[in-house]
Amino acid sequence: xxxxxxxxxxxxxxxxxxxxxxxxxxxxxxxxxxxxxxxxxxxxxxxxxxxxxxxxxxxxxxxxxxxxxxxxxxxxxxxxxxxxxxxxxxxxxxxxxxxxxxxxxxxxxxxxxxxxxxxxxxxx
Numbered sequence: 597x598x599x600x601x602x603x604x605x606x607x608x609x610x611x612x613x614x615x616x617x618x619x620x621x622x623x624x625x626x627x628x629x630x631x632x633x634x635x636x637x638x639x640x641x642x643x644x645x646x647x648x649x650x651x652x653x654x655x656x657x658x659x660x661x662x663x664x665x666x667x668x669x670x671x672x673x674x675x676x677x678x679x680x681x682x683x684x685x686x687x688x689x690x691x692x693x694x695x696x697x698x699x700x701x702x703x704x705x706x707x708x709x710x711x712x713x714x715x716x717x718x719x720x
Contacts, residue, residue, distance in 0.1 A: 605715045608718055634690045664680070682716075
């Protein structure tokens with residue numbers, strides 16, 4: 597069974613950077629797309645970024661374009677989210693997710709595989 601484990605969250609000042617990692621185990625053959633979502637207290641889980649496991653195609657939410665970069669290292673079975681120019685409104689629990697569906701998707705319902713989440717807190 598596919599397992600996803602996030603790491604790299606923490607406390608950072610506004611304008612700073614963090615790099616999140618998502619380690620994938622159990623076989624990447626069952627995953628075609630990987631994505632990052634985030635959820636702030638009292639809010640719905642929201643799409644952040646998506647990447648094909650093959651690596652070339654990416655798509656970002658408008659709120660993070662130009663600041664966040666999603667990437668992957670297939671040899672290490674790891675997906676990353678580089679977050680620069682962080683803002684207090686980026687504060688949330690960040691989740692990585694995977695799906696065997698070929699078509700890209702920005703909805704949580706499209707993803708059967710989820711990590712447990714890692715907290716990102718951006719202070720003013």
